[in-house]
Amino acid sequence: MHRRDALVLGATGALAMTIGEAVARTPDDLTGKVRHVVNLYAAAWNAADMDAMAALYTGDVHWVNIVGMHWRGKTAVDRAHRVFFEIMFKGVPLRLEEIESVTPLPGGAVVAVVRWSVGAFRTPVGEQVPPSRDRMTLILVPDGDRLRIAHGANVQIDEMAQRSDPISPARE
Amino acid sequence: MHRRDALVLGATGALAMTIGEAVARTPDDLTGKVRHVVNLYAAAWNAADMDAMAALYTGDVHWVNIVGMHWRGKTAVDRAHRVFFEIMFKGVPLRLEEIESVTPLPGGAVVAVVRWSVGAFRTPVGEQVPPSRDRMTLILVPDGDRLRIAHGANVQIDEMAQRSDPISPARE
Numbered sequence: 001m002h003r004r005d006a007l008v009l010g011a012t013g014a015l016a017m018t019i020g021e022a023v024a025r026t027p028d029d030l031t032g033k034v035r036h037v038v039n040l041y042a043a044a045w046n047a048a049d050m051d052a053m054a055a056l057y058t059g060d061v062h063w064v065n066i067v068g069m070h071w072r073g074k075t076a077v078d079r080a081h082r083v084f085f086e087i088m089f090k091g092v093p094l095r096l097e098e099i100e101s102v103t104p105l106p107g108g109a110v111v112a113v114v115r116w117s118v119g120a121f122r123t124p125v126g127e128q129v130p131p132s133r134d135r136m137t138l139i140l141v142p143d144g145d146r147l148r149i150a151h152g153a154n155v156q157i158d159e160m161a162q163r164s165d166p167i168s169p170a171r172e
Numbered sequence: 173m174h175r176r177d178a179l180v181l182g183a184t185g186a187l188a189m190t191i192g193e194a195v196a197r198t199p200d201d202l203t204g205k206v207r208h209v210v211n212l213y214a215a216a217w218n219a220a221d222m223d224a225m226a227a228l229y230t231g232d233v234h235w236v237n238i239v240g241m242h243w244r245g246k247t248a249v250d251r252a253h254r255v256f257f258e259i260m261f262k263g264v265p266l267r268l269e270e271i272e273s274v275t276p277l278p279g280g281a282v283v284a285v286v287r288w289s290v291g292a293f294r295t296p297v298g299e300q301v302p303p304s305r306d307r308m309t310l311i312l313v314p315d316g317d318r319l320r321i322a323h324g325a326n327v328q329i330d331e332m333a334q335r336s337d338p339i340s341p342a343r344e
Contacts, residue, residue: 107279
């Protein structure tokens with residue numbers, strides 16, 4: 001359906017429109033629904049409110065965190081987050097920088113890439129991580145008139161490596 | 173649809189079945205289709221055959237790589253991979269360790285988490301990366317009777333951090 005969107009938009013005369021620009025024109029209600037979930041996620045994080053965070057997940061959510069742990073199912077994803085908030089993330093500020101893309105999937109699901117700014121924290125093995133940024137892939141599935149998180153995959157941005165990005169600027 | 177699967181499976185008497193076990197019982201044809209794409213991906217990587225790799229993508233594929241670069245659309249994802257194979261990945265072996273999960277999404281799409289073993293390579297800024305493992309989230313969408321890659325998000329596994337995984341063993 002995404003290619004169809006691009007065609008429709010192209011037919012309006014915006015022939016040079018890139019995928020990124022087309023995504024930016026995804027209907028407001030879809031982007032709005034993604035923004036709603038993302039704002040709730042940030043609010044839950046910043047309040048260290050794990051009940052509110054868990055309420056955003058589907059029952060079979062999977063999560064891959066920035067060091068490559070893979071948690072399967074709401075019970076595991078919730079438990080892991082509770083442990084890590086207790087020992088690592090409580091009080092660490094999370095701020096939305098940008099919803100970089102919102103791409104519809106068949107059946108009403110959406111994949112979004114969201115860029116976060118994260119405050120400094122100390123890992124369980126004692127390593128101090130300075131303030132950093134993450135690019136988080138979220139798969140969101142419809143549940144009534146809202147979206148729930150069916151999958152998260154979070155990549156910490158290596159700021160030095162960004163200078164070697166072959167696609168410049170990052171937006172294609 | 174996943175919860176429905178779990179219910180169906182539960183009704184067979186396997187009441188203690190976990191999400192992970194349910195996923196392992198995803199119908200063979202779906203897992204088989206994922207495995208087919210993953211095997212083609214590995215073959216394309218190991219042959220440094222960028223045409224074969226690009227043939228696996230949808231037109232509006234997005235990709236987030238292990239250092240957090242975000243490429244949008246097939247043209248950008250393909251171009252970036254060509255550059256990085258030329259200067260970094262050509263000849264670096266990629267081996268599938270495991271398709272860790274296959275989770276159906278509405279509309280016939282699938283999200284899979286795949287664990288790879290990657291040979292040593294040298295980054296564009298001259299950093300030597302020893303052999304490593306990645307956990308790659310792939311969103312696959314139906315195109316006729318096959319699946320195409322609509323999104324990839326790749327996280328390098330921090331092996332030391334895995335010892336601090338609150339979910340033990342990793343499989344819930």
